[in-house]
Amino acid sequence: MTKTFAEEVVEFNRNLHYSGNLPDDFQVLNPYLDNPETMIIMEKFYQKYYNDSHQRKFLIGINPSRHGAGVTGVPFTDTKRLEAICRIKMESAHTHEVSSVFMYDVIGQYGGAEEFYKEVYINSPFPLAIVRKSKGSWINANYYDDKELFKDVKDFMIDSLKKHITLNLDTSEVFILGKKNADFISKLNKEANLFEKMTVLEHPRYIQQYKSKEKQLYIDKYILTLKN
Numbered sequence: 001m002t003k004t005f006a007e008e009v010v011e012f013n014r015n016l017h018y019s020g021n022l023p024d025d026f027q028v029l030n031p032y033l034d035n036p037e038t039m040i041i042m043e044k045f046y047q048k049y050y051n052d053s054h055q056r057k058f059l060i061g062i063n064p065s066r067h068g069a070g071v072t073g074v075p076f077t078d079t080k081r082l083e084a085i086c087r088i089k090m091e092s093a094h095t096h097e098v099s100s101v102f103m104y105d106v107i108g109q110y111g112g113a114e115e116f117y118k119e120v121y122i123n124s125p126f127p128l129a130i131v132r133k134s135k136g137s138w139i140n141a142n143y144y145d146d147k148e149l150f151k152d153v154k155d156f157m158i159d160s161l162k163k164h165i166t167l168n169l170d171t172s173e174v175f176i177l178g179k180k181n182a183d184f185i186s187k188l189n190k191e192a193n194l195f196e197k198m199t200v201l202e203h204p205r206y207i208q209q210y211k212s213k214e215k216q217l218y219i220d221k222y223i224l225t226l227k228n
Contacts, residue, residue: 004053005121006046008167013042013073018128020156023148026141029066029129031073037092042073044088049117056121057226058169058195062142062181062203063126067095070129075122076103076204085113102204102215106222120226123164125157125185144184158192165194172196175226178203199225 003011018028031038064070071093072082078097079090081104107116125143132141143157144150165171174195176182182200189195202211207218 002053004051005056005167006050006052009046009050009121010043012163012167013127014039016127018153018156021152023146023152025133026146026149027131027133027138029070029131031064031070031129035071035092037090038071038073041082041088041090045072045074045077045082045086048086048088049113050121052118053168054118055168055170056119057173057175058164058171059120059122059175059177059226060181060185061099061122061124061177062144063124064129065097065099065140066129066131067097069124069127071095075124076100098208099204102208102218105215106219109219110223110226121164121167121169125161125188126153127160142181144180150184154188158188158194161188161194162192174198176200178206201225 013032016030016032018030022028032042061075064075067078069075069077072079072090072095074082076097076099077086078095078100079093080096081100083089085104085107103122107113110116130141130143130149131138132145141149143153171194174197176185176198179200179202181203182198186198189198201222202218207215211218
């Protein structure tokens with residue numbers, strides 16, 4: 001029997017493990033190993049919104065943050081929005097993540113979570129959280145912050161994107177969050193020939209932090225682009 005989209009994603013996340021090299025001051029966090037509740041919450045989410053075999057558009061982030069998918073296992077979803085909008089309560093953690101605020105404003109105006117997730121799947125080329133040691137503490141990092149880091153994780157990212165594509169994602173046009181992210185995914189695309197067309201949208205964190213007065217323009221742009 002053919003697996004549903006939800007079953008495929010859950011299986012992908014269950015088997016997610018990075019065992020490659022990393023520069024000394026970087027670490028990878030795997031929420032599915034670090035917190036047993038994350039696996040339960042992630043499964044509930046995908047069974048709720050992806051329990052079908054529809055083809056979806058692929059929206060690609062950078063890599064999960066410690067306070068978003070790094071806790072909930074759901075991209076661009078902190079525990080606040082997971083509970084308030086998706087009606088899935090997480091007991092073991094309480095997080096607020098700025099990118100999640102913007103993404104759920106988009107989702108709300110798109111037609112709601114059910115409508116949005118029926119048509120769009122979000123994940124990242126590096127689907128685990130990356131942190132970097134800075135002044136004695138660990139802070140969020142992006143896979144492209146360091147040349148050595150990118151070199152270390154590049155093959156894992158290509159493999160990860162290929163696995164995502166097999167979930168039944170539309171590869172004729174892919175939507176990439178963040179211009180710098182797009183530059184690096186373009187390199188991966190040249191090497192692995194994954195997507196026909198790449199459309200770039202400003203990253204939610206950038207919009208929330210630097211363009212909040214023009215937020216509605218960006219929400220409209222997201223919706224027009226994704227519904228086109």
